[in-house]
Each structure stands twice: as structure tokens, then as C-alpha cells.
Amino acid sequence: MIYCGIDWAERHHDVALVNDAGRLVAKLRIDDTAAGYRTLLDVLAEHGDTGDSPIPVAIETSRGLLVATLRTGKRQVFAINPMAVARYRDRHGVSRKKSDPGDALVLANILRTDMVVHRPLPQDSDLAQAIAVLARAQQDAIWNRQQLSNQLRSLLREYYPAALEAFGVWQNGLCRPEARAVLAAAPTPSRAAGLSRAHLRSALRRAGRIRGIEAEADRMREIFRAAYAHQPPLVEDAFGKQMLALLLQLEAACTAADDLAKAVEEAFPQHPDADVILSFPGLGVQLGARVLAEIGDDRTRFADARGLKAYAGSAPITRASGKKHHVGRRRVKNDRLNHAGYLWAFAALTASPGAKAHYRHRRERGDWHSQAQRHLFNRMIGQLYHCLQRGELFDEQTGFPSLLAEAA
Template sequence: MHVTCGIDWVEDHHDVALVDADARLVGKLRIGDDAAGFQDLLRLLAEHGDSPETPVPIAIETSRGLLVACLRASGRRVFAINPMAVARYRDRHTASRKKSDHQDAVVLANILRTDAELHRPLPGDFDLVKAIAVLARAQQDAVWDRTRAHNRLRSHLREYYPAILEAFADKRERLLAREARAILAIAPTQAEAARLTRSKLKAAITRAGRQRRIDAETDRLLEVFRRTWLRQPALVETAMGRQTLALLAQLEAACQACDDLAGATEELFLQHPDAEIITSFPGLAVLTGARILAEIGDDRTRFDTARDLKAYAGSAPVTRESGKSRRVSHRRIKNSRLAATGRHWAFAALTASPGAHNHYNHRRDTGDRYYAALRNLFNRMLGQLHHCLTSRQPFDEAIAFAPPKSAPLAAAA
């Protein structure tokens, strides 16, 4: 008897449903989110034919959590079904629009019964890649948190402290620069910045790590802080300075988290056998390479062709066609983390690879806008990465961006 299993995941409990090949409900159970609940699930599966040789496939609406991790570790095929797809399948089975946790578990089981070949099971990545994925995603989240903290601080400083914004307007890192954060820590208001002595300011930027042109930078900052600026009332300015110190503490914590997680991610990534191939690509440093590996994994059966990988990353266009209407646009449903890393990769490759730069210029000349040309470059290099990882060979500029073959000369008349 062919049995499929559906699990409706909830925070503290899970509803389990098993259906056979004729869509009959043959088993149901509510389990807790603990070791005892997992053992109850294994017993239910075993009662209906589950074995190491023929494990029952399982559908669930998430790819994360202890339950999913334990199911994958036991060798079972686990399918993470998008909740939007589950909602469409639910309408297929009932027109009353009723909903319950048990009913959703039955719908998930029926999805595998009827359309298992249309869904991809979770990849069989090695534990090293899973650990890299945890750190790489946490580091990427920390970068986004740092950006949000920076933007909040900058928005607040615009209300009362234009001098600090002017002082670091030409710096690439703006308020993320160590010198800016060091000065804000000792002078969170314009009044305190104007009263800074040369020795105190010099000591602050030295503490921040500056090693060159310290005296010139100190004089420049003193000149900026001692200009005439618009000011808030003194009491209000002091209160806003206290708020700045609180926002600065959040920014410092985010910066520290970024640095710590980046170091741990790079250390783990360099232990993986794919690291050498990935970092051989122009524009892929150790950290961005770790993010790429974290999202594509090392299960080479996951993406049969480069086209599958491109669709997953969102770099391949999608066509919408109906009657005489036909429109080609970029994909909105994609792995957003991989797509974000791809933009950084393509941009960095412009200066690291002459072939990538020529390809980008060609796309721009043919009418692509900036982001479209970058996305097309990422699409091409992603296909090259798929080939190199499959064939176990490093990137070769001469092969990746080989000049087009010239057409044979026509025979003389």
C-alpha cells in the first residue's frame, strides 16, 4: 500500500495525516513538539509500512525546525510545500472554504499522493554545508540589521546634529566608519562636538584605528565641528544626545555581530572541498562564496541543469504569454538571499574579469538597464558555476568568456 504523510506544523504541536493511494485517510495523530512526539510519529509511520528500505514521504509547510531536522536525519524524503500552494490545493478538495489543522495535514498528504513529481524534496546536503548555511545566513541578517541601525541613527542625527553628517559625508562607510562611531561616543551633541579639544579628538580617531594623516584629519574635523550650525534648544539637544547613545549602542552591537559571524563563516567555508572552485570565480571572495554555497548546497542532484539553478536564484527571466500578449520579466519568486548575493557578485566581477565587463557593456548597449544587465551577468556566471562544480574544475576566463567564432568566409565567386 502506497502511503503519503502530511504534517501541519504549529509551534507547540503538529497534526499528522496519512493517506493511501486511493485517498483514504488511514492514520491521524496530534503529536507534541518534543522527543516523545517524534517517537509517536515514528510509531505511526511504522504501523503503515514505513521502513528504512521504503520510507514514507512526508510533506510539511516549513524547511526548518527540530522536527524537520530529525526527519531528514532519519533518511526520509521531506518535501517543504509552499503555504500558498497548500491554500490552492485546499480549494481543490473543498468548496466550503473551511479550514482546520487536521484538514491541512490531509491536504499536504494528498499533494504528495497526486503531484509528488512536481515538488522537490529537501536536498541531502552534508552537515558542513548546513553549518555554513546557518552562519552565512546569520551574518547576512546581521549586515541587514547593521544597515537598519545605521539608517535609524542617521535619520535621528539629521534632526539635530548636521555637523557629524557633514564630517563623514565623503567617507565610503559614512557613520559606519570607526572614527564616526568613536566621535559620537564622546560627543553625542553638536555642543559637545564644538567643545572638543584637539588632543581629545586626536586620541579618539587614533583609538578608532586611524594610522595615517592623523593630524590633518583632526584639523579637518575641528574645522567642521566649529562652524556655525542650526541648533535645537539646549535641553532638547541633550535629550536627543542620550537617544543617540542608545542608537549607537545598537549599531556597535550589529557591527560586532557582523565581524564575529563573518570570521566564523569564512573559517568554516574554507574547510569545504567546493571552496577552492567557488573562490576561483572573479568577484567571489570567501564571504560571498560562503553565501553562495549556503544557498545552493553541495547536493549535486538538487539542480539537474544550470537552468534549474538559474530559476531558483531568480536570474533567469520568466515569460507570461496569453493570446497575442507576451511579456518577459524578471522573477519575483526566488531565493532572495541568493539573488542579493548575486548582485554583489556580478558588480564585483566587473572589475575582476575583462570578460564579465565586456558582457555587461554588451547588455547595456543592447538596451538593458543597470540592474537588468547585472542580473544577466549573474545568470551567465551562475551557469558557469554549475558547470564547474559538476565537472570539478576551477573557473577559466578564456573558456568562460571565449570570443564568438567568426563566420567562415564566403567562397570567392
């Protein structure tokens, strides 16, 4: 049996192959190019790599063109956490030395000694991988949009409080197209005070607003013409230029988030698991796509529901030593899935009577809000695992039988 370890970098990758006895049988350095990938595959073939019996590979990343090339066929690719690699490195020497060829050898020996305790990358379908790319990009775009919105709000507080008052009554506030259109037309409070009703109506129409234009124009005109403290004129103009530059970034972030959301809405319903995921209360297209992106569609990825719960961070973890026994929340987890699970549990409170009863039951037992939410997510993701394995839709009576009876 031959095991392969790859220490990857931006421009080159170090490769080491070891046999069952731990003897180094081959080592090389390849470029991060198509020619380098072909060289790697040729070396693997020389040492017994075939389509039916491929050589397993350990690497410290789960993405990239190199990983995509290695995952063709039946080959098992193991993404080893760099922190775990650092612990294994200490087994081979106490001098704490480190080198790229040495790390490749450590990775190969990890598979030789402990391959059964590491999980290979899941064999997800191409559609599931495409949905994962879109869902994660859309989530990143939303986070980026919120960060830029917070920066813009902080800047407006320094010189333009009237804008915050005018847009504070709207949901999503500064991220709305109406707010961005008005700020582009009046970047400073002095210019905002000079806007007429016609200018405000025109800005609202350009942003796509259809109803309530007259009332909104009158309301904002009164706010902009009220008495506020002002910065000196030159300083105010400088703030206005800074705000316009930040507004351009926010405009791009909002456009990216909307475009990626449309792409997710087109791709997610095409997946066979979409009907099962959307049958759960609290899961819509966007949130359901995020859940699918993180758990994938490889049915053999998790041995049971407990493995999925641990991966999501909803299952508690026990630390016991002697007389000490502590049960707490899990910190090592998939952060994206855990974040989606919190939103899922929160939305399920209004969409499912059983979920609401479960949440109330946990609160009555003394759980804090986040603890009760995590407990609800832990229960529902276990039910999701069961439904996906059997191809069944969620049923409220089956999911929360006793709690629904008590609530009735």
C-alpha cells in the same frame, strides 16, 4: 504506499497519514518536544516506515528541530509553500473551511497526487548547512547594521549636521569605529564644539586608528566649531540621549557582523567546493559563502543549469496567451541568491574582461543596467553549475571566448 502530511505550529503539530486510495489511515497531534518526535517516528514505523523505504513527509517549513528529525536517513521531506497548500485546499471543498488536521490531510494528499512535481529538501552535507547558517546570519547582520545606520543618520540630521559632515568623507561612514567613538564622546553638537584636539586624538586611538590621527583631529575640530543651527538646549540633550541609545544598538550590530564574518572565513574554505567557487571572478569568501549557502552541495538538487537559473531568478519567464507574448524577469525566486548574484555580477565587471565585455554588449543592445547585470549573472551561474558538476575551476578563455576575441 503511505504518505504523511504535517501541519506544524509553535507548540503542537497535526499529523495525517493516507494510503494510495486517499483513505486516512492515521491521524494524531504531537507536542513540539523530543517525546512528540519519538511518537511521530513510532507511528510512521507502525505503517511501514523503514530505513530503506521511508515514508515521504510534506510540511510547510524547511527548518526547525522537527524537520531535522525527519531528515535523518533516506526520508524525503517536501517543504510545500503555504500559498500552494491554500490552492490545493480548494480542491477538497468549496466552503473555504480551514483547520489544522484538515491542512495535514491536504499536505498528505499533495504527495499522493503530485509528488513528482514537488522538490524534496536537498541532502546537503553538515558543513554546507553550517555554512548556510553562518552566511545567512552574517547577511542579516549586515542588513540590520545598515538599517540602524540609516536610522542614526536620520536622527543626526535633525540636530547634529556637523557629525554627518565630519564622518561623510569616510567609507561606511557611521559604521566605522572612529565615528562611533567620537559620537560616544560628544553626543550633542555643543559638547562636540568643546572637544579639544587631545580628546579627539584619544577617541580615534581608542577606535583603533593608527595613521593620520593628527590631521583627522584637526579636520573634525574645525567642523565641530563651525557655525550651525542648534536645537534648544533641553531638546538637544534629549536628542543626545536618544542617539546614545541608538548608538549602542549600532555597536552591537557592527560587532555581530564582524564576528559572523570571521566565522564564515573560518568555515567556508574547509568546504570542497570552495576552490571552484572562489575561482570565479567577483566571488570572495563572504559572497562565495552566500552562494554556496543557497545552492548547497547536493549535486542532484537541480536537474540542469536551467533549474538553478530559475531558482536564482536570473532566467527570464515567458507568459503567453493567444496573441499576447511577454518575456520578463522572474519574481518568484530565492531572494538571497538573487541579491548575491547582483553583487557578484557587479564585482565581476572589474575582475573579468570577459564579464565586462558581456555587460557592454548587453548595454549596446539596449538593456538597462539591471537587465545587463541580470543577464551576466544568468550566464555566470550557469558556468558555476557546470564547474561544480565537473569539479573544474573557472577559465576566462572558456567562459567568454567570443567576447574576449571581439574585445581584443
